[in-house]
Amino acid sequence: MQEPTASSNSGGGAGGVRARVLAELRDAIIRGDHPPGAPLSEVTLAETYGTSRTPIREALKQLQVEGLVEIRSRVGTFVRRPSRREVVELFQLKEMLEGLGARLLARRGQVPELDKLRRNVAESELAVARGDADEYARLVHDFHGVIVQGADNTRLQNHYRLLMNQLAYHRLVVSTLRHPGRLGASLHEHRIILERICEKDGFGAEMAMRDHVRASEREVMADPVLGASGTSAENGKEP
Template sequence: MFCQVYGMESADKVHTMSQAFRLKQSIEDAVIAGEFLPGDRLDEASLAERFGVSRTPIREALLQLGAEGFIDVRPRRGAIVSVPSPTRLFEMFETMAEIESACGRLAARRLTPDNDEAMEAAHRACEIAAHEGDSEQYYADNRNFHEAIYRASRNSFLADQAFALHKRLSAYRRIQLRARNRLLQSLQEHAGILEAIRAGDEQLSATRLHDHVLVQGERFSDMVLGLAGDRRSDAAGSRSGTTR
């Protein structure tokens, strides 16, 4: 389980960091770990007590997480773990698909031996986890594989955006990977993606990554739509009724 914020500049600077930054990480980790579920209130006083600090750094952490879109901070009404509507969730996956495919396109164009090696290593780790049916492990290795692709784009800004969105979606991805079939299918898709990038085929890389990501969103939407009604009437732009 682990941090590595954006750069990867956090690990070595830990002792320099203020409490607020540490708390931000801790709270984010707790959310990702599923300790706080979507919709849960993040009460300032409780969190302050839990971490043994005053409300001030807690507030600062929450506001930052809110600015990143990780949680929902409504003025005067406290913070809650975001509960994206099925529509919103689909939109997030669709966006992720576009960003990842952009990474893939650039990776195909600019692949270096270093990046190739990193992707290969991550892919092999995924293979092992998949064949052992260890979905938790696969979840972690899968993340590394995707991050390797982000880096291979050789655009650190784009990679940061991809990291961030990947994190925001991690909760939903995890649930989704529990299905064993999906593990092996995912692995096969990875192989195809790797192949396309190595061949330097930008278009194919982009398409395969796009589909690989979007299929998760679709599966998840289906899963969710089964039960939940639509929570958000006000949210965003013009309610985009369909989105597909």
């Protein structure tokens, strides 16, 4: 969703700046530009985004509500590192939401989202052949997003968007796709999901998606860095 800008907010320039800063800072954290545990200086961010510290401070407060940052009184603000338990719980929700999305999309029959998924898988095959994990990670994000969008359920989309922000999933995907064999395995799982959706097999599509999410979770939890978040998250210390 495109956030309004100051130039498009007649009489509401400050609101436009706040929305821009919030959206861009959120995206930067999710992409991994600011890694877990990294400090977030209001002064530095204000210089980066060309604004005063007020919209930066407001954006950080909102991101704390969303679970992406942690504001510690008299210490500073840091990118929040979810605990191992939180990652597991978020993946459990992801499995349910995306499984539901695949089932609902399969029931809709021939809709435009199917062509988008077919193109996505075709492009993914090229990315895997090149060993391009970064490009494939982008396509993974789009693949799952199209399925949720194609489910045609506004409540599902809203919950899913918040979940993905909290999980910072793109950062996780980029790391795990560099595991040996994961690129090809992930692509194979996407093909199966697409096949079930095209066959209008709602139950099969849901089960295939759930299997795929669980496989992704196993890769994350097996990663010595990504899966090691534990008490260090609560203490705010690097592992």
